Amino acid sequence: xxxxxxxxxxxxxxxxxxxxxxxxxxxxxxxxxxxxxxxxxxxxxxxxxxxxxxxxxxxxxxxxxxxxxxxxxxxxxxxxxxxxxxxxxxxxxxxxxxxxxxxxxxxxxxxxxxxxxxxxxxxxxxxxxxxxxxxxxxxxxxxxxxxxxxxxxxxxxxxxxxxxxxxxxxxxxxxxxxxxxxxxxxxxxxxxxxxxxxxxxxxxxxxxxxxxxxxxxxxxxxxxxxxxxxxxxxxxxxxxxxxxxxxxxxxxxxxxxxxxxxxxxxxxxxxxxxxxxxxxxxxxxxxxxxxxxxxxxxxxxxxxxxxxxxxxxxxxxxxxxxx
Amino acid sequence: xxxxxxxxxxxxxxxxxxxxxxxxxxxxxxxxxxxxxxxxxxxxxxxxxxxxxxxxxxxxxxxxxxxxxxxxxxxxxxxxxxxxxxxxxxxxxxxxxxxxxxxxxxxxxxxxxxxxxxxxxxxxxxxxxxxxxxxxxxxxxxxxxxxxxxxxxxxxxxxxxxxxxxxxxxxxxxxxxxxxxxxxxxxxxxxxxxxxxxxxxxxxxxxxxxxxxxxxxxxxxxxxxxxxxxxxxxxxxxxxxxxxxxxxxxxxxxxxxxxxxxxxxxxxxxxxxxxxxxxxxxxxxxxxxxxxxxxxxxxxxxxxxxxxxxxxxxxxxxxxxxxx
Ligand SMILES: Cc1ncc(C[n+]2csc(CCOP(=O)(O)OP(=O)(O)O)c2C)c(N)n1
Ligand SMILES: [Mg+2]
Numbered sequence: 001x002x003x004x005x006x007x008x009x010x011x012x013x014x015x016x017x018x019x020x021x022x023x024x025x026x027x028x029x030x031x032x033x034x035x036x037x038x039x040x041x042x043x044x045x046x047x048x049x050x051x052x053x054x055x056x057x058x059x060x061x062x063x064x065x066x067x068x069x070x071x072x073x074x075x076x077x078x079x080x081x082x083x084x085x086x087x088x089x090x091x092x093x094x095x096x097x098x099x100x101x102x103x104x105x106x107x108x109x110x111x112x113x114x115x116x117x118x119x120x121x122x123x124x125x126x127x128x129x130x131x132x133x134x135x136x137x138x139x140x141x142x143x144x145x146x147x148x149x150x151x152x153x154x155x156x157x158x159x160x161x162x163x164x165x166x167x168x169x170x171x172x173x174x175x176x177x178x179x180x181x182x183x184x185x186x187x188x189x190x191x192x193x194x195x196x197x198x199x200x201x202x203x204x205x206x207x208x209x210x211x212x213x214x215x216x217x218x219x220x221x222x223x224x225x226x227x228x229x230x231x232x233x234x235x236x237x238x239x240x241x242x243x244x245x246x247x248x249x250x251x252x253x254x255x256x257x258x259x260x261x262x263x264x265x266x267x268x269x270x271x272x273x274x275x276x277x278x279x280x281x282x283x284x285x286x287x288x289x290x291x292x293x294x295x296x297x298x299x300x301x302x303x304x305x306x307x308x309x310x311x312x313x314x315x316x317x318x319x320x321x322x323x
Numbered sequence: 324x325x326x327x328x329x330x331x332x333x334x335x336x337x338x339x340x341x342x343x344x345x346x347x348x349x350x351x352x353x354x355x356x357x358x359x360x361x362x363x364x365x366x367x368x369x370x371x372x373x374x375x376x377x378x379x380x381x382x383x384x385x386x387x388x389x390x391x392x393x394x395x396x397x398x399x400x401x402x403x404x405x406x407x408x409x410x411x412x413x414x415x416x417x418x419x420x421x422x423x424x425x426x427x428x429x430x431x432x433x434x435x436x437x438x439x440x441x442x443x444x445x446x447x448x449x450x451x452x453x454x455x456x457x458x459x460x461x462x463x464x465x466x467x468x469x470x471x472x473x474x475x476x477x478x479x480x481x482x483x484x485x486x487x488x489x490x491x492x493x494x495x496x497x498x499x500x501x502x503x504x505x506x507x508x509x510x511x512x513x514x515x516x517x518x519x520x521x522x523x524x525x526x527x528x529x530x531x532x533x534x535x536x537x538x539x540x541x542x543x544x545x546x547x548x549x550x551x552x553x554x555x556x557x558x559x560x561x562x563x564x565x566x567x568x569x570x571x572x573x574x575x576x577x578x579x580x581x582x583x584x585x586x587x588x589x590x591x592x593x594x595x596x597x598x599x600x601x602x603x604x605x606x607x608x609x610x611x612x613x614x615x616x617x618x619x620x621x622x623x624x625x626x627x628x629x630x631x632x633x634x635x636x637x638x639x640x641x642x643x644x645x646x647x
Pocket of ligand 1: 029056058080081084087386387388436437438439465466467468469470496498499500560564
């Protein structure tokens with residue numbers, strides 16, 4: 001079977017959708033030479049009318065895509081840095097996201113925002129290391145964070161086909177992930193459907209994005225003593241609450257590992273919803289970035305602000321020890 | 324005239340920046356500097372010429388390609404190198420790195436990793452200094468790519484409207500990553516200034532003396548209440564957009580183009596203006612200074628992970644940890 005890298009999967013998803021639907025177009029900076037690789041070869045295949053290298057004008061081209069979407073296109077925007085979402089937050093959260101409701105359903109805004117390399121990139125410092133997926137889930141923009149190459153393919157295809165704006169975070173910690181896949185079997189992954197990477201009976205670990213791989217490693221380490229279920233929501237908004245409830249019916253214990261800042265991160269919502277509505281025999285726990293973290297440059301400091309395997313392992317052990 | 328503004332002083336600054344970048348690129352290759360850098364090799368005349376027209380109490384804001392600006396404004400190269408290496412002895416105690424180097428004692432309010440973001444910051448600082456009754460000025464660096472940012476054009480308007488003592492320095496190095504000005508810019512850089520009634524000039528950004536002369540006029544105007552001036556310094560980026568390119572090699576310019584672009588070299592242009600013996604002395608002194616800077620950087624301690632969120636708040640507010 002061919003090995004598919006996460007980045008190749010993103011690239012393939014965009015190419016396939018452009019092939020399938022002439023309304024799909026791509027906008028972004030340096031996408032012609034494909035600095036992130038996600039857009040590699042697209043300019044050659046589809047030409048300048050559908051692959052638009054933009055000036056460094058994020059606010060303008062984000063709403064430009066909104067307008068194009070309202071007039072029948074299905075644009076995908078690539079942002080080079082997650083922090084550019086702060087720059088274009090108005091255009092996404094306050095414009096694109098609100099038009100369906102505010103027009104009484106007269107329009108739809110099928111735009112995809114792709115973030116290749118979200119989260120820490122190994123010492124790129126404060127303005128290049130954010131992971132603001134919780135912010136988008138909070139304002140209600142559809143938000144996905146694929147952990148694997150197949151899910152990157154499937155979720156990006158779904159995002160492009162979706163009639164609403166969707167933000168696709170591709171964590172830098174997952175970009176190097178490769179998988180043996182049957183290319184013919186690549187398929188769309190519906191929003192709001194979680195994936196259980198590993199079944200277990202003692203604790204459910206909900207892991208977001210690249211942290212799925214850390215959760216799997218911790219589950220391996222603990223195998224024999226604790227049976228860990230690794231639950232990857234894949235899509236944060238909408239969220240697979242039914243899937244989580246079913247998992248907690250089996251385990252009754254919950255640990256969330258989430259690369260968000262602690263206060264108001266998606267981990268908080270997951271823990272709160274489980275506490276309100278689901279079966280828990282022990283207090284739920286979170287492993288996150290600190291409150292309001294700004295990632296410092298030096299490697300040691302950058303790492304000190306991100307969730308670690310040892311923190312996750314300790315949280316799982318505490319969860320099993322309690323109740 | 325200050326020493327930095329003498330022909331030999333301009334050469335010294337250009338040589339300092341050139342040598343600093345060579346060493347920094349090596350340290351990136353060796354894995355000592357993480358995250359890579361955006362080298363300013365080839366663009367040294369802009370930093371040297373502009374800063375030579377400033378006083379120590381004037382301030383600058385810089386960009387992701389800011390090593391030259393920071394050094395030319397007077398930051399200690401050793402502490403700058405230590406910052407790039409992520410040591411506690413660095414200018415920002417290892418918290419900022421290449422793209423956020425700041426030295427308030429030298430008037431460097433900081434490099435900024437978001438294109439165009441520091442231009443309004445420079446304008447605001449300039450305004451506040453005037454409000455305080457001082458005749459200090461601020462100078463903002465930004466690239467050719469940055470003039471496509473709304474916030475930059477909005478800042479031109481504010482600065483002109485309120486006659487803010489700011490000098491706007493556009494470093495047109497021919498590229499915004501892979502994109503050329505002709506592909507991204509309708510109109511011209513100086514045309515944008517003209518639209519706001521801001522005096523503007525195109526300057527030979529390969530010639531430190533030409534940059535100094537143009538900046539001297541702009542600084543005088545700002546100091547005497549005449550408001551902003553825009554200088555478009557036309558230069559050429561000799562090296563990669565980011566050191567990442569040294570391994571990935573995206574193709575957006577040909578070898579012939581690079582050869583043509585690097586034919587005029589600020590180091591040679593300024594070097595030819597001073598006696599050979601002076602040049603040799605400066606070269607030797609600069610090499611010694613920079614070798615010592617690298618030694619200092621490598622000898623510096625790595626910061627303690629327990630201090631990761633020190634300085635998150637000016638008030639000392641401590642955030643909750645991410646795991647209990
Ligand atoms: C607002 C914003 N958009 C995109 C980026 C990614 N990026 C970093 S540098 C760069 C090109 C900048 O070009 P220019 O302003 O000409 O400066 P140069 O790199 O040539 O010094 C881009 C697109 C960014 N840092 N900030
Ligand atoms: Mg440029």
